[in-house]
Amino acid sequence: MIPGPKSQLTTAALVAVILIIVIQLYLFETVLAAVLDGQRSVLPGALAVSAVLSIVVLLIALKLPSLDRHY
Amino acid sequence: MPHWKKSFPVDLAEEGHFSRREFVRFLAMVSAGFTAGIGYLALRKQPLAGAPDSVAAPVGPLRVCPASELAPGNSRLFTYRDDRDRCILVRTRQGTLKAYRQTCTHLGCSVRWDGQRLECPCHHGYFEVDRGFPVQGPPTRPLSALAAVEQDGFIWVIGDLPKPTLSQEKS
Ligand code: FES
Numbered sequence: 524m525i526p527g528p529k530s531q532l533t534t535a536a537l538v539a540v541i542l543i544i545v546i547q548l549y550l551f552e553t554v555l556a557a558v559l560d561g562q563r564s565v566l567p568g569a570l571a572v573s574a575v576l577s578i579v580v581l582l583i584a585l586k587l588p589s590l591d592r593h594y
Numbered sequence: 595m596p597h598w599k600k601s602f603p604v605d606l607a608e609e610g611h612f613s614r615r616e617f618v619r620f621l622a623m624v625s626a627g628f629t630a631g632i633g634y635l636a637l638r639k640q641p642l643a644g645a646p647d648s649v650a651a652p653v654g655p656l657r658v659c660p661a662s663e664l665a666p667g668n669s670r671l672f673t674y675r676d677d678r679d680r681c682i683l684v685r686t687r688q689g690t691l692k693a694y695r696q697t698c699t700h701l702g703c704s705v706r707w708d709g710q711r712l713e714c715p716c717h718h719g720y721f722e723v724d725r726g727f728p729v730q731g732p733p734t735r736p737l738s739a740l741a742a743v744e745q746d747g748f749i750w751v752i753g754d755l756p757k758p759t760l761s762q763e764k765s
Pocket residue numbers: 698699700701702703714715716717718719731732733
């Protein structure tokens with residue numbers, strides 16, 4: 524069966540979400556290491572980036588209609 | 595059919611079924627957890643336990659132990675700024691005194707002396723004892739160092755040392 528455009532969209536969304544989780548993990552690890560080193564200046568920027576990534580994942584999780592389809 | 599299967603009649607094929615949306619929702623919670631963690635670090639005013647505190651007033655000299663109690667190649671644990679500020683004092687085989695905070699600069703586990711290097715057991719990170727630079731494993735930053743001296747038959751820790759840089763190391 525050839526996957527339709529909706530199926531591909533869902534797969535792309537899943538890949539994007541997993542990629543974001545990997546970035547979040549790396550970001551958290553880096554920020555924690557910096558804070559343990561006494562460098563707190565990275566925190567505001569890291570928090571902003573992390574919040575944006577979380578909002579993207581939340582939007583995909585709540586709003587993407589094709590996630591409910593069964594293939 | 596085994597007895598437990600009669601008691602718990604769960605169809606495993608059906609049990610493993612969950613939708614893509616449920617999966618992505620779960621990942622969204624994980625992502626929000628990371629954001630909350632960074633938010634907590636940003637809101638927290640005090641430094642994490644064992645992290646150097648650049649704004650705190652300098653702590654005076656601390657008498658750690660009689661010099662005769664620390665033979666070459668041995669180490670001793672002590673606390674410096676407060677009870678949570680765990681540090682390690684090492685007398686190298688050459689007899690030099692070195693003191694570091696025990697907090698690993700990767701994710702904060704406590705380093706220990708393995709006779710040659712400082713070792714972090716959590717992810718097998720290693721730091722050389724001379725200046726506290728990471729030499730193996732995930733850590734990328736040097737340990738926070740303290741100045742230790744021997745005087746009047748005792749070993750004293752007299753304060754924080756500035757963070758070493760790689761360019762200093764090369765010179
Ligand atoms: S916490 Fe020390 S190596 Fe990871």
